[in-house]
Amino acid sequence: MQLIDIGVNLTNASFAQHLPEIIERAEAAGVCQMMVTGTSVQGSEHALELCQQHDETGLRLFSTAGIHPHCASDWNADTAQRLRALLKEERVRAVGECGLDFNRDFSPRPQQEKVLEEHLALAVDLQMPVFLHERDASQRLLEILADFRDRLPAAVVHCFTGEQRALFGYLDLDLHIGITGWICDERRGTHLHPLVRNIPQGRLLLESDAPYLLPRTLRPKPKNGRNEPAFLPEVLREVALHRGESPEQLAAHTTACARAFFNLPEIA
Template sequence: MQLIDIGVNLNHPSFASQREAVLERAYAAGVCQLVLTGTNLDESEAALRLCQELDEGNRLFSTAGVHPHDASQWNSASAAALRGLLKEERVRAVGECGLDFNRDFSPRPQQEKAFEEQLALAVELQRPVFIHERDAGERLLAIVKEFRDRLPAAVVHCFTGERRTLYGYLDLDLHIGITGWICDERRGIHLQELVREIPRGRLMLESDAPYLLPRTLRPKPKHGHNEPAFLPEVLRCVAQHRGESEVDLAEHSTASARQFFGLPPLDA
């Protein structure tokens, strides 16, 4: 089986001394390609550099964008810098961008402005979008709807919402990213039922490492951090709750990710 991890925070400080080892463990576990997440301009540049420095083949790619937490820093210079990053060959999507009305680290009007302008940039450059949403489903749906006909594709990464929100995303023909949240017996139970509602061709898997260590993982790593090598545990849980084989789920979720991000085959 081959898996693609569509969301990895490889430039997180917890990986600083072992990035090569983390990648080797991922490859050994069957994670054949990874998309490194950019959450602001500096982190997006760092993710791109890691792709360039650590990958000699077609295994590492990245996103570039400004997270809603950093939306208060968004301005015309940000847009220009992001446009430049998105023209890099390794950068395959706009994001992580979106709305976070849970923590509200940036004022909501500024979150919406930054998100709308990044969607406009995605339309201009015809890039897919990697979306963050927390407690903002209704407003996010309204904004995305205005751009959807002109966007090539968009994924709601680390989906944890309710049925109504999921159906709204699917009605807009969005992709859905599922993480180890589904393995959490405390807060992921509702997701175990909802995951079967996601059509084939719209479901992708991600670790969101070093966050969201699957709670069902055995044995648990002593360091307590998640990493891409544990994505097969997310695969196992999702397959169980969808009533699919792991082989079948791996095949169609990997095909969806490769098409969404325009990833080349490994022998290219």
């Protein structure tokens, strides 16, 4: 059984001293490929370097390149040029993480919207998929995406945590949906249990978002409380339970979906 983790923050400082073991544990757990998330220009450059340094085969580690909405205020005249150069690298397979975060508002909303549009224009120009972030901003994200969607090859709303209205809006725009360990959280994720049944095969993707969002259903829990891609099978188990599928069935179609979305090579 193969799994693809479409969003893991391997550049996070908490992973720095343990990357070989973390990658080894992920592979032992069946996570055969991982997308390392870029959230700033420097972070995206680091993500690419990490892939090159820790995967000599060129088959298992890939990355994204983009500016997280929290960092939208950092956008300057050189940013688009540096991102474009990154996006032409073989290991970089998607534009992002980009989007809107009206929950924390670390960057002004008009600036977030401008930077999102810059990312979408890059994705259209380069014909690459988009890795999207959204918190408390689904309606505005839908409005902005509507102007670009016909020209975009694909886009995924990663770490979906929203309500039915947002989900159906995204599906109506033919977007992919990423599900994380949020669904395993009995305090705030139970509303996702009935919703995941509505995501069609070919639109559903799985991700750890490690080191964040440790699945609360995981037993035993790691003493350090840190999530890692080796725990993605717990997200698989929970999503399969609420979709009425076997873990093997869910793994097969989400892995095929991720491979097609990011144009990843087959793993024997």
